Amino acid sequence: MADRYAGLVSGFDDLYRENILDHYKNPRNHGRIEPAGASAEGMNPLCGDEVTITVAFDEDGETIGDVRFEGRGCAISQASTSMLTELVKGRRAAEVLAFDKDELLDEVGIPLTPVRLKCAILGLHTLKVALGRATGAETDADEDIDVR
Amino acid sequence: MAVTAKPTLDADKLRADFPIFDQSFHGKPLAFLDSAASSQKPRQMLEAMTRFYETSYANVHRGVYQLAERATEALEAAREKSCRLINAPEAREVIFTRNATESLNLVAYAWGLTNLGPGDVVLVTELEHHSNFVPWQYIAGRTGASFRMLPLDAGGELRLDELEAVVGRGTAKVVATNLVSNSLGTVNDVARLAAWAHERGAIMVCDAAQAVPHKRVDVLALGCDFLAFSGHKLCGPSGIGVLWGRAELLEAMEPFLLGGHMIKKVRLEETTWGDLPHKFEAGTAPMAEAVGLGAAIDYLGEIGFEAIEQHEHELVEYALGRFSELPSVTLYGPPADRRAGIVSFNVDGVHPHDVAQILDLEGVAIRAGHHCCQPLMTKLGVAATNRASFYLYTVPEEIDRLVEGVRKAKKLLG
Missing domain, CATH: 3.40.640.10 (Type I PLP-dependent aspartate aminotransferase-like (Major domain))
Structure with missing residues (x-):
C-alpha cells in the first residue's frame, strides 16, 4: 500500500523534470491575440488554475495560424498549456476538436494522479471550447472546468 | 517558591500508538501535517x-x-x-x-x-x-x-x-x-x-x-x-x-x-x-x-487536553518562527497566542499544488487548496493556500522537514 503510487509519481526527476520546468519558466506562445478568431478563459475552481487562450486562423478560416495563452496556476497546468500551443499550431480546428487528450499527456510525459490530471488538461479543454464556439462544433469539455 | 509547571506530553512516545507511522512514503518517514483535515488513529481506538x-x-x-x-x-x-x-x-x-x-x-x-x-x-x-x-x-x-x-x-x-x-x-x-x-x-x-x-x-x-x-x-x-x-x-x-x-x-x-x-x-x-x-x-x-x-x-x-493544547501552541510558535526565516513565504492568520495548531501560507511564485506535491516527495503531507473556505480565500485574494496542521503526535523535526521542503520548492519553481 505504501507504494501504491510508486510507479505513478516517483520523484523530482519524473514530476518536475527539465521539460516541465522549462515550459513553466519559459512559456511558449505566451500572450494574447487581439482581435482573436477564437478565445476562451478556463478555470479549475478546485485549485484556481487559470488560462486564457486566443487563436488566429489562417485565410482558410480553419487552420490555426497562431495561438497564444496567458494564465496563472501550478507548474503542470501552465507547462502543459505551453506544450499544447506548440502541438496545435498549423492544425485545422476540426482536427484539434477531435484531439485526444492522451496525445497531450504523452507530450507532458509524466504519470499523473487524478487530481493533477485536471491541471494538465485545463488548457486543452479551454482551447476546445474556444474552437467549438468559433466553428459551432460540439465539444467534449470537462464539466469540472469553468470556461467563460 | 511555587512553580506552575505547564502540562506536557511526549509526542515521540505517543507516536508509537499510531500504526500509520510504521510506513514510509517515497522512501521517507511520514510527516503527517494534515490533522486539521483528519487525524490519524491510535491502536487503542482501533x-x-x-x-x-x-x-x-x-x-x-x-x-x-x-x-x-x-x-x-x-x-x-x-x-x-x-x-x-x-x-x-x-x-x-x-x-x-x-x-x-x-x-x-x-x-x-x-x-x-x-x-x-x-x-x-x-x-x-x-x-x-x-x-x-x-x-x-x-x-x-x-x-x-x-x-x-x-x-x-x-x-x-x-x-x-x-x-x-x-x-x-x-x-x-x-x-x-x-x-x-x-x-x-x-x-x-x-x-x-x-x-x-x-x-x-x-x-x-x-x-x-x-x-x-x-x-x-x-x-x-x-x-x-x-x-x-x-x-x-x-x-x-x-x-x-x-x-x-x-x-x-x-x-x-x-x-x-x-x-x-x-x-x-x-x-x-x-x-x-x-x-x-x-x-x-x-x-x-x-x-x-x-x-x-x-x-x-x-x-x-488520559493525555490531557491542556497538555495537547500546550504542545500544539509550542509547535505553532516554532513553525511561525521558522517560516519567518523565509522571505518568500506569506503567512496568514493571527499571532501564536490567538491561534490553534494551524499554519496557512503561500510561497511567492509557487502554486500551492506544486508546494504540496514537492513536499509529498519529501514524505511531508500538507493540504493545498481552498480548505472549503472559498469566501475566506476571496478575502485573502488568493485561489488557494498551503496549510500545515499539527496534533499530539507532531514533532518539531517534522516542521524542520516542512521548512526544508518549502525552500526546495522555491528553489525549483520560484
Missing part, C-alpha cells in the same frame, strides 16, 4: 472497535437478548463520554450524526425551516468552513431570511465591532461561527458572540470541529445553544459526528431524518416522535463508530 465487533455486536435498542443489551450499553456509554467531554448538562442532548456537517445541517433544517422568515437575519462569518455557511445560506434562501457575513480584519480575526452594522435593522435569529478556524487557526471569542446573540434573541450555533480535538471545550462556558464536532478529527473513526443542543430547543424542533427508531407511535393518520436523543437518530446508529469515538475520548483524556 482495538476498541474490533473488540466491539468481535464480542458485543448486535443492533442496539431493539433486541431483548443479552448481546443486544451489551451493544446498547456500549453505544450509550459513548454518549455519556461525549457529554462529559464538552461539559453538556445531559446525555440526551447529545445526538450522534455522521459528521459535523450533518450536525450543522440538522440545526439549519430542523430549527431554521420552522423559525426563520422574511425580516430575519442569519449571520455567519467570513471565516466559516462551507459546512457552517452553505446550509445557512440555503435555508435562509428557502425561508426568505437575509443571509449575512461578519467580516474579518487584516489579521484574520473577526470584526466584532461590525456586528451591529452588519445586522442593521433586521432581526438577528442565528449567529453561526466556528470556535477555531480550519483555515487560519484563529480562535474566536464565541462566548462574546453568544452573549451578543442572546441579547438580540438569536441562537448561537458553534462549529467546534477544529476545537474539541485540541483543547478543553465547555458548552456552558461558551454559552452556545448548539455545538457540532466530528469523531474523525479527534483520533476517532470516520462516520460519526456529534450535535449537542440545549434540550428545550431540541424538544421544540421538528425532526430532521425520518424512519426507524426515531418514532413513538406510527399510524396511518399520524406518527409521533421519540424522546431525545432518539427523535434525531433515525435508522441504525453508527454503533462501532460510537464505541471508537468513546475510546478516542478516553485516549485523549
Whole structure:
C-alpha cells in the first residue's frame, strides 16, 4: 500500500523534470491575440488554475495560424498549456476538436494522479471550447472546468 | 517558591500508538501535517472497535437478548463520554450524526425551516468552513431570511465591532461561527458572540470541529445553544459526528431524518416522535463508530487536553518562527497566542499544488487548496493556500522537514 503510487509519481526527476520546468519558466506562445478568431478563459475552481487562450486562423478560416495563452496556476497546468500551443499550431480546428487528450499527456510525459490530471488538461479543454464556439462544433469539455 | 509547571506530553512516545507511522512514503518517514483535515488513529481506538465487533455486536435498542443489551450499553456509554467531554448538562442532548456537517445541517433544517422568515437575519462569518455557511445560506434562501457575513480584519480575526452594522435593522435569529478556524487557526471569542446573540434573541450555533480535538471545550462556558464536532478529527473513526443542543430547543424542533427508531407511535393518520436523543437518530446508529469515538475520548483524556493544547501552541510558535526565516513565504492568520495548531501560507511564485506535491516527495503531507473556505480565500485574494496542521503526535523535526521542503520548492519553481 505504501507504494501504491510508486510507479505513478516517483520523484523530482519524473514530476518536475527539465521539460516541465522549462515550459513553466519559459512559456511558449505566451500572450494574447487581439482581435482573436477564437478565445476562451478556463478555470479549475478546485485549485484556481487559470488560462486564457486566443487563436488566429489562417485565410482558410480553419487552420490555426497562431495561438497564444496567458494564465496563472501550478507548474503542470501552465507547462502543459505551453506544450499544447506548440502541438496545435498549423492544425485545422476540426482536427484539434477531435484531439485526444492522451496525445497531450504523452507530450507532458509524466504519470499523473487524478487530481493533477485536471491541471494538465485545463488548457486543452479551454482551447476546445474556444474552437467549438468559433466553428459551432460540439465539444467534449470537462464539466469540472469553468470556461467563460 | 511555587512553580506552575505547564502540562506536557511526549509526542515521540505517543507516536508509537499510531500504526500509520510504521510506513514510509517515497522512501521517507511520514510527516503527517494534515490533522486539521483528519487525524490519524491510535491502536487503542482501533482495538476498541474490533473488540466491539468481535464480542458485543448486535443492533442496539431493539433486541431483548443479552448481546443486544451489551451493544446498547456500549453505544450509550459513548454518549455519556461525549457529554462529559464538552461539559453538556445531559446525555440526551447529545445526538450522534455522521459528521459535523450533518450536525450543522440538522440545526439549519430542523430549527431554521420552522423559525426563520422574511425580516430575519442569519449571520455567519467570513471565516466559516462551507459546512457552517452553505446550509445557512440555503435555508435562509428557502425561508426568505437575509443571509449575512461578519467580516474579518487584516489579521484574520473577526470584526466584532461590525456586528451591529452588519445586522442593521433586521432581526438577528442565528449567529453561526466556528470556535477555531480550519483555515487560519484563529480562535474566536464565541462566548462574546453568544452573549451578543442572546441579547438580540438569536441562537448561537458553534462549529467546534477544529476545537474539541485540541483543547478543553465547555458548552456552558461558551454559552452556545448548539455545538457540532466530528469523531474523525479527534483520533476517532470516520462516520460519526456529534450535535449537542440545549434540550428545550431540541424538544421544540421538528425532526430532521425520518424512519426507524426515531418514532413513538406510527399510524396511518399520524406518527409521533421519540424522546431525545432518539427523535434525531433515525435508522441504525453508527454503533462501532460510537464505541471508537468513546475510546478516542478516553485516549485523549488520559493525555490531557491542556497538555495537547500546550504542545500544539509550542509547535505553532516554532513553525511561525521558522517560516519567518523565509522571505518568500506569506503567512496568514493571527499571532501564536490567538491561534490553534494551524499554519496557512503561500510561497511567492509557487502554486500551492506544486508546494504540496514537492513536499509529498519529501514524505511531508500538507493540504493545498481552498480548505472549503472559498469566501475566506476571496478575502485573502488568493485561489488557494498551503496549510500545515499539527496534533499530539507532531514533532518539531517534522516542521524542520516542512521548512526544508518549502525552500526546495522555491528553489525549483520560484
